[in-house]
Amino acid sequence: MRAVVQDVYGPPEVLRVEESERPVPGPGEVLLKVHAAGVDQGVWHLMTGRPHLLRALGFGLRAPKTRTPGQDAAGRVTAVGPGVSALRPGDEVYGTCSGAFAEYARARADRLAPRPARLTAEQAAAVPVSACTALQALRDRGRLAPGQSVLVLGAAGGVGSYAVQLAKALGAGRVTGTCRPAKADLVRFLGADEVLDHT
Structure with a gap:
């Protein structure tokens, strides 16, 4: 299979496409035929190895521990490992x-959900990390209660755009978003009651 790989940290030029072995799903895992993969700020940090603390946190001190980058994906299950019953090939x-x-990727079955029919693979692949980060910040860490006000810094970015929408969906009384002037209309469209120019 073809896969994007990197053997050193650095700019996008360290990435290259090469033939790799297709992964085999282990216990509790599935094999995905990847239709679309998402790119977020975390992928950038892991590609460049910056901040350097990431390397010490188990991602590889001198070189990336995982040669093929990417965490967000949408695709079709092609095989299931032992102990997987909630997903089947073809899902x-x-x-x-x-x-x-890469063309194929291994995933823990409990980290996947059925793709809603109204979302394309490309749209679904942009959801997991950014949307979950926003949801955890608002619901789990921030304990947002209906009627409360929320300030979203960087409201036009990946996490911020989900935070604006989720804050409204969770019943926030007033959502204020910050962004640059060119993105103000987008942030209003997403549901912000007020938009502030962060420049």
């Missing part, structure tokens, strides 16, 4: 996996 799913920038 269209999205979620997080290891090595999404």
